[in-house]
Amino acid sequence: MIEIQNLNVYIKDNHILKNVNVTLPEKQITCIIGPSGCGKSTLLRTLNRLIDTTEEVRLEGRIMVDGQDSLGHDAEVTELRRKIGLVSQRPCPLPMSIFDNVAYGCRINKMFKKRRELIYHVRQNLRAVGLLDEIKGRIRTPAARLSIGQQQRLCLARSLAVQPAYILADEATSALDPISAKTVEDLFVKLKEEYSIIMVTHTLRQALRIADNVVFMYLGEIIESGPAEQVFHHPQHELTQKYLAGAFS
Amino acid sequence: MKISNSKKIHENIAIIFMWGAMLIVFGLVISVIWTVFSKGMKAMSWEMVSSLPGGGFYIGKEGGFLNAIVGSLYIVGASTLLGLLISIPVVFFLNIYLKKGSKLAYAARMAFDVLFGVPSIVYGAFGFTIMIFFGLRTSLLGGIIVITLLIIPIFIRTMDEVTRNFPRDILDASFSLGATRWETLKVVLRQIAPGIATATLLSIGRAIGDAASVMFTAGYTDSIPTSLSQPAATLPLAVFFQLQSPIPEVVDRAYAAALVLTVIVLILSISGRFITNKFSKNKI
Amino acid sequence: MLVLTLFSVLFVAVMFVGLYLKSAPVLEGKSVWTLLTASEWRPMKGEFGFFPFITGTLWATMVAILLALPVSLLTAIYLTEYAKPVVKKFVFPALDILAGLPSVIYGVWGVLVIVPWISQRVAPHFVEFSTGYTVMAAGIVLGVMVIPLLVSLFIEIFSSVPKELREASLSLGATRWQTTRRVVLRQTLPGIMASTVLAISRAMGETIAVLMVCGCVIGVPHGLLDACYPLPALIANNYGEMLSMPLYESALMFAALILFVVVLIFNLLSRMVLYRIEKKNA
Numbered sequence: 001m002i003e004i005q006n007l008n009v010y011i012k013d014n015h016i017l018k019n020v021n022v023t024l025p026e027k028q029i030t031c032i033i034g035p036s037g038c039g040k041s042t043l044l045r046t047l048n049r050l051i052d053t054t055e056e057v058r059l060e061g062r063i064m065v066d067g068q069d070s071l072g073h074d075a076e077v078t079e080l081r082r083k084i085g086l087v088s089q090r091p092c093p094l095p096m097s098i099f100d101n102v103a104y105g106c107r108i109n110k111m112f113k114k115r116r117e118l119i120y121h122v123r124q125n126l127r128a129v130g131l132l133d134e135i136k137g138r139i140r141t142p143a144a145r146l147s148i149g150q151q152q153r154l155c156l157a158r159s160l161a162v163q164p165a166y167i168l169a170d171e172a173t174s175a176l177d178p179i180s181a182k183t184v185e186d187l188f189v190k191l192k193e194e195y196s197i198i199m200v201t202h203t204l205r206q207a208l209r210i211a212d213n214v215v216f217m218y219l220g221e222i223i224e225s226g227p228a229e230q231v232f233h234h235p236q237h238e239l240t241q242k243y244l245a246g247a248f249s
Numbered sequence: 250m251k252i253s254n255s256k257k258i259h260e261n262i263a264i265i266f267m268w269g270a271m272l273i274v275f276g277l278v279i280s281v282i283w284t285v286f287s288k289g290m291k292a293m294s295w296e297m298v299s300s301l302p303g304g305g306f307y308i309g310k311e312g313g314f315l316n317a318i319v320g321s322l323y324i325v326g327a328s329t330l331l332g333l334l335i336s337i338p339v340v341f342f343l344n345i346y347l348k349k350g351s352k353l354a355y356a357a358r359m360a361f362d363v364l365f366g367v368p369s370i371v372y373g374a375f376g377f378t379i380m381i382f383f384g385l386r387t388s389l390l391g392g393i394i395v396i397t398l399l400i401i402p403i404f405i406r407t408m409d410e411v412t413r414n415f416p417r418d419i420l421d422a423s424f425s426l427g428a429t430r431w432e433t434l435k436v437v438l439r440q441i442a443p444g445i446a447t448a449t450l451l452s453i454g455r456a457i458g459d460a461a462s463v464m465f466t467a468g469y470t471d472s473i474p475t476s477l478s479q480p481a482a483t484l485p486l487a488v489f490f491q492l493q494s495p496i497p498e499v500v501d502r503a504y505a506a507a508l509v510l511t512v513i514v515l516i517l518s519i520s521g522r523f524i525t526n527k528f529s530k531n532k533i
Numbered sequence: 534m535l536v537l538t539l540f541s542v543l544f545v546a547v548m549f550v551g552l553y554l555k556s557a558p559v560l561e562g563k564s565v566w567t568l569l570t571a572s573e574w575r576p577m578k579g580e581f582g583f584f585p586f587i588t589g590t591l592w593a594t595m596v597a598i599l600l601a602l603p604v605s606l607l608t609a610i611y612l613t614e615y616a617k618p619v620v621k622k623f624v625f626p627a628l629d630i631l632a633g634l635p636s637v638i639y640g641v642w643g644v645l646v647i648v649p650w651i652s653q654r655v656a657p658h659f660v661e662f663s664t665g666y667t668v669m670a671a672g673i674v675l676g677v678m679v680i681p682l683l684v685s686l687f688i689e690i691f692s693s694v695p696k697e698l699r700e701a702s703l704s705l706g707a708t709r710w711q712t713t714r715r716v717v718l719r720q721t722l723p724g725i726m727a728s729t730v731l732a733i734s735r736a737m738g739e740t741i742a743v744l745m746v747c748g749c750v751i752g753v754p755h756g757l758l759d760a761c762y763p764l765p766a767l768i769a770n771n772y773g774e775m776l777s778m779p780l781y782e783s784a785l786m787f788a789a790l791i792l793f794v795v796v797l798i799f800n801l802l803s804r805m806v807l808y809r810i811e812k813k814n815a
Contacts (some may be wrong), residue, residue, distance in 0.1 A: 368738020
């Protein structure tokens with residue numbers, strides 16, 4: 001479970017996230033929605049501390065991941081990032097073969113001693129995203145040669161291979177064609193049995209289809225959050241109502 | 250936990266090495282500058298930079314190396330002017346008249362990059378053969394020509410880099426507002442002015458410090474040249490020749506000349522950075 | 534403008550032809566191969582063997598690159614992957630200064646600092662006596678001179694690696710160093726090699742600084758503590774006397790031609806690689 005407590009994020013002099021308090025439940029899909037520029041991506045990048053790579057950033061508050069503060073001084077950032085996988089908007093295969101892409105995280109984290117185990121594990125994860133059969137015999141070819149939809153699933157497999165507990169998805173289907181997008185979306189639904197998934201999306205329809213929980217953000221603040229049913233059908237806040245009615249877009 | 254520890258150790262070792270590398274770089278800068286300053290200050294005096302070599306200058310008697318300073322200034326000034334006159338049209342041609350992806354532009358850029366890489370001693374040797382071919386002796390003119398050739402690639406490469414990022418929309422905007430070609434040219438010039446300034450400083454730096462090419466072409470003399478056909482002394486050569494002297498006083502004067510040269514180059518480099526900082530952030 | 538541009542392009546060819554014509558006399562007598570591999574250098578007798586000078590050039594260049602490469606690589610990695618803006622504010626001007634200092638200043642520094650250091654501190658451990666004017670001194674001075682060039686080229690190619698690639702690696706739990714080693718360096722390997730070739734060609738042509746510290750003894754160097762006599766030094770040292778003998782002049786022009794051709798080829802190759810990287814990046 002991830003509990004965000006009084007989170008404030010400043011980049012240079014801009015107050016990007018304002019006093020964010022929210023709990024992201026386990027083994028469910030939580031969709032973060034809101035107009036672009038509202039801080040959705042920043043929130044996601046704060047969760048796995050990728051935000052550290054931004055210059056002149058300041059974080060305040062606490063993010064409890066399984067009871068440990070991931071913003072604390074003693075937080076193991078690399079371990080945190082292993083535990084919280086990220087699938088970005090545009091698939092980004094590493095400059096190596098399909099196999100090495102999936103094996104990358106395992107090697108980085110020295111997960112296996114025996115090569116046989118590594119091979120088995122890589123194939124397992126490729127199967128989980130439905131790529132194994134599609135790429136038969138091409139597993140040693142450069143990942144960049146895959147179609148963009150396949151690349152996105154490869155990135156998902158790559159994240160799964162390091163055995164995370166959480167998966168962050170930053171508009172993971174928006175760069176894909178409709179069919180690939182559907183495949184990836186279905187994968188997420190399947191994966192929620194084992195993983196807690198936090199998704200940023202700005203297609204409301206997608207959120208409606210798959211979200212168990214919804215967090216609505218506006219201008220760096222969380223306006224409303226709760227079970228999808230409640231937020232979508234009985235929004236409490238006026239802004240949420242307007243957004244759902246399409247007043248912003 | 251164990252794995253993240255070993256990761257951390259590797260990370261820290263890597264960082265220590267990187268700090269080591271940067272300390273080396275800093276150490277080198279400090280070592281070079283300090284060496285030149287501490288040695289050069291000893292023989293440094295007003296006489297050194299304000300008078301010509303006297304009768305017994307090369308056995309340690311009175312005089313200075315004004316000849317080299319003035320010679321260097323003549324050569325650098327003239328070749329910078331010539332270089333600018335030649336390179337600005339070329340840069341305009343490459344960027345404004347030729348379309349993006351033009352073969353000629355590719356070839357030209359390649360040629361300038363190659364010319365930039367050609368060692369100055371080869372320029373010197375080549376310039377020397379040309380001069381002999383035309384029956385010229387070592388002279389101010391020869392030095393100016395060779396240095397001009399040497400710095401043109403620097404001029405063009407540096408200005409080209411700035412101009413290439415120049416938004417062509419501005420041209421269209423300017424034309425569509427009814428501006429003439431000449432007025433548009435002025436707009437462009439204003440845009441790339443900092444580029445020209447940086448390029449000029451870089452070229453001057455290279456021109457004033459280059460010894461290998463002027464050795465062949467400008468020669469060396471104790472007097473200030475009064476015409477283009479007379480040989481001219483230059484600062485780097487003043488350092489080089491005096492350093493070979495067995496007389497300590499003369500060697501000290503080499504250090505003084507080195508100090509003058511270093512100070513000039515430092516000023517150029519600092520002002521260059523000042524200009525680059527003003528218009529672009531992460532370029533070296 | 535077209536004429537000026539064309540002329541500049543043609544200038545490369547003109548230079549080659551000029552140097553070739555000048556070196557023709559010495560080429561008439563012997564084949565290129567003989568000239569390059571012979572070790573006898575007796576201008577008075579018309580014997581011109583370039584082997585000692587070529588090996589001298591290679592030795593000094595090799596030492597220079599071996600020293601400069603790790604330092605430049607680590608510095609560039611730190612500056613692109615780790616450094617806060619404050620650090621950059623100090624390091625960039627330092628590199629600027631290194632890049633701007635004239636060759637002759639490095640020569641002075643070499644004579645005052647490196648040469649005595651080698652002769653007093655290093656050499657006594659290995660040989661009985663050394664003046665310090667050695668391959669090692671030439672290599673160190675050259676190495677220092679190519680560091681700024683290498684660092685600026687490296688920074689440019691490292692910056693061409695998309696941020697997303699680094700983030701992909703980081704979000705799998707990789708440290709910065711792991712990311713650098715396994716992703717950034719891997720991705721930029723062609724660029725790193727091209728830059729190194731460029732630096733090699735720069736080091737090969739460097740004249741005055743090397744001339745001042747290399748020892749200028751004709752002979753094939755066999756180790757770091759032997760004196761050497763690289764090609765540029767040969768040309769610069771003999772420019773005065775060569776006029777008296779046409780064949781001697783021709784031999785020196787041939788030395789310039791060798792330098793020109795090698796530098797030309799190296800530059801063409803590495804620039805082509807770097808252009809491609811730049812294009813992909815744009």
